[in-house]
Amino acid sequence: MNNTTLPTEELKKYGIINEDLSFSTKLNEDDIQKFLKGYTIVADNDKNRATFQLTDNNTKLKVIFLERDKSIDEILKNSKANIEYSNIQDLSKSEKELIFEKKAFIFDKETNKVVEFDLIKNARELTAIIADKRDVAETNLYKNELMKLKSFLQDKIDQFPEMAKEIAKDLNIVSKEIGTVDGISKKQHQSQEQNKSDIQLNVNDPDVYQDANRMREENKEQEEEVEKSRRFRR
Template identity: 55%
Template sequence: MNEQLPTSDLKEYGIMSEDNTFSKKLSNKDIENFLKGHAMIADNGKDRLIFLLTDNNTRLNVNIYQRDKTIDEIVKQGQKEIVYSQLNELTNSKSIDIEKKAFIYDQKTQQVTEFDLLKDTEKIAQVVAEKKDIQESNRFKNELLKLKGYLQDKIDKFPEIGKEITNNLNIVSKTISTIDDATPNESQSQKQQQSKLRLDVNDDDLYQDANRHREEQQEQEQQRHRGFRR
């Protein structure tokens, strides 16, 4: 089977060694999936290369992407908050596979997991909702709005692939609506805080308790003064 493989290209990218065996960095499962037509992904700094065997494993397709953050930066920042990063494809300007990613830290596994903003939008929305944080919800919404704008530009430039882009737009729009319904806006949040403050001030029980505590302190102070005079 190796005789049919594009060994020169595979060696160029370090997937195969000079003795025509696969790199020892790859597991047997990685190799098996790759030969069955699954993509192989390699990340290095800001670069991502996606390798795919085509034409009965006789040709190697290589798609090159570049993200706005390095993997190390994402992992470090991802332990504090959800990280959003965009991959720009450098090999195909007509690609509709929007490489907009969300990186989420899992407390149980202590690992940062990568999610696709389109394909995994429901999972990301669930994680954001569980945080119950208005700022985090707004960050997620802003990323979706950016993605929506990108898709709208894409559909104008490439109407021949408009149907698929429209489906993606519908997914994004639906998620934005869900966020709006589930998340109070800043003014509502401020009103809630103000209402709580007013409740504390106008609560008769709290007011009486404070006065009673103040009177008890004054009485104790007077008793101490009388004791000193004796």
């Protein structure tokens, strides 16, 4: 890794480093070290997202401009109530590259922060979180987003034949998660039906009414016996 040949002019242009070559105060030490090791810096502003990555032994800066279908403020606000989904795509609309991401934003009550998950890269982790919520509406919404992503990927296989193998790999991940979600939905449905059945038994179970009627008859007989005893004593 070569830190002496950083593309300083480009880094200044995008505010990653200052005129004195120090890194922006918006980046903590961990961010800086990861960036120098090839990790991507992400910057969000309204519906726009820019990613920055050092390449070629830290001599070049790769910049990609993306656009969301929703503003970041809207996403953060809505995610505090329910899981929020958003699509991100390449603004350049390059015919040689396919850049499309579907994200899920979940509010973490323990850290009081909104956490971003990718529906492909974080598929298993995200599905596990959905399952733990045991919320039929959230499960159905998640499956719907997976189905839309699957449809998108299927369409792109023909459009990007040179990337067909990579797209097919992502498609398999999405299809597998859909199968897993179907299993989760089935269990949730069975649980709901069981709960309904339990309620109906409590209200409509003939044994319950028979027991109640029998108790009423027994109480009536006891009252009659007491009354006879009182009359006899008189």
